[in-house]
Each structure stands twice: as structure tokens, then as C-alpha cells.
Amino acid sequence: MEYLVDGYNVIKFSDMFSAGSLETSRNKLIDFILKYNPQGKNSITVVFDCKSQNPFEFNGYTTTTIKGIKTIFSEGQKSADDVIVDYVENSSKPYNIVVVTNDKGIFRRIGGGVKKMSVSEFLYDRAKQQNQVRTIIKTRSKDDFSAISRELSDLWLKNDKKENSKKIKNKKSESEFDITAELSDLWLKK
Numbered sequence: 001m002e003y004l005v006d007g008y009n010v011i012k013f014s015d016m017f018s019a020g021s022l023e024t025s026r027n028k029l030i031d032f033i034l035k036y037n038p039q040g041k042n043s044i045t046v047v048f049d050c051k052s053q054n055p056f057e058f059n060g061y062t063t064t065t066i067k068g069i070k071t072i073f074s075e076g077q078k079s080a081d082d083v084i085v086d087y088v089e090n091s092s093k094p095y096n097i098v099v100v101t102n103d104k105g106i107f108r109r110i111g112g113g114v115k116k117m118s119v120s121e122f123l124y125d126r127a128k129q130q131n132q133v134r135t136i137i138k139t140r141s142k143d144d145f146s147a148i149s150r151e152l153s154d155l156w157l158k159n160d161k162k163e164n165s166k167k168i169k170n171k172k173s174e175s176e177f178d179i180t181a182e183l184s185d186l187w188l189k190k
Contacts, residue, residue: 003039004084005122006101007048007071013102013119030066038122042098045070047087049080085109 011017011025016032019025026048033044046069047061061074061083074083081103088094088110098115099106100122107116 001042001096001098003042003044003098003100003117003122004087005033005044005046006080006084006099006103006106006119007046008080009101009103010119010122014123026066026071030069030071032123033069034067039098043070045072045087047072047074047080047083049074050076081106081109088114 007026007029011029017025017028019028029046033039033046046066048071050073060076060078061072063070063072065071072080072083072087074080084099084101084106088097088099091097094110094114098117099110100117100119101107102119110116
């Protein structure tokens with residue numbers, strides 16, 4: 001079995017790979033793979049987008065090794081997605097390949113016969129199987145607004161209490177609709 005990893009897709013998934021440069025982020029991913037072996041005893045290849053400064057320089061990919069891990073960089077106008085698809089299509093045993101990505105476009109392009117694995121499964125489930133602490137991996141979700149939601153809800157509730165005390169002092173009508181309280185209740189339910 002060979003694991004084919006969409007490198008930048010994994011890096012963008014978790015804050016633990018965040019760094020000041022792409023090279024440092026790549027090294028953090030490689031270090032994670034070396035330390036936790038999420039692929040088990042299987043071979044692994046990590047694919048990254050363009051290493052070349054000039055996208056018209058070369059239209060293919062280069063293979064190298066970083067800290068003992070086989071690494072492929074797409075070159076020129078070819079993307080890492082294209083390299084992954086070509087790699088699978090040119091394999092004599094595609095059923096022995098596990099593609100690790102959250103990119104549904106890649107999954108559609110590679111079709112059947114190839115095993116597909118989400119990034120979370122690659123990072124979490126494998127670490128869990130090896131009794132690694134789950135808290136070492138913090139996901140980055142662009143749709144996770146829970147901290148903001150809680151903060152806004154707290155502000156709304158605080159403002160709502162102030163408004164309610166003003167209403168009581170001013171003896172305003174009880175039949176008024178308070179949108180702030182309704183929104184904070186909805187937000188707290190999520």
C-alpha cells in the first residue's frame with residue numbers, strides 16, 4: 001500500500017502546520033509524518049504545488065526526498081492535483097494507492113479503484129490508533145465561528161440585560177419585540 005498525500009491540503013487543514021514560510025510548513029508536515037507514522041508501515045509520497053519561480057519553466061514535476069520522505073513538487077503549469085491524478089493513472093496497481101486529501105475535485109478525477117482518505121482521518125484516526133493524544137492536532141476550519149458566536153452572544157446578553165433594566169425603569173410596553181434577545185437565543189442553540 002502507498003499513501004499519496006496532497007501536502008498543502010493537509011497543511012491548510014490544521015493550525016499545527018502554520019508557519020512563517022511554506023518551507024517551514026512543509027517541514028512541519030514531514031516531521032509529523034516521521035514522528036507519528038499516520039501511514040503505518042506503508043510507503044508514503046507527499047505532493048506539493050510548484051517549487052519553480054517561473055511557471056513556464058517546466059511542465060511536469062520533480063521528485064526529491066525531504067528527511068527521508070519521498071516528495072514530489074509540481075512544476076510549471078501543472079498543479080499538485082494534476083500530479084496526483086497522473087500518478088494514479090500511470091500506476092500499474094492503482095488499487096494499492098490511498099489518496100489523502102479533502103479536495104473533492106481530485107476524488108472525482110481519480111475515479112474508482114483508488115482508496116480515498118480524508119485529511120482528518122489521516123491525522124486523527126491514525127494518531128488515535130497509535131494512542132497519540134488528539135489535542136496535539138488542532139484543526140483550522142474557515143467555517144468555525146463558535147468562539148465569535150459565544151463572544152457575540154455574551155455581548156448581546158450583556159446589552160440585553162442593560163436594555164431590559166432601562167425598559168423596566170422607563171416602564172415600556174412588555175409587548176415590544178426584542179431582536180437582540182431572539183438572536184442571542186438562536187446563537188446559543190448552535
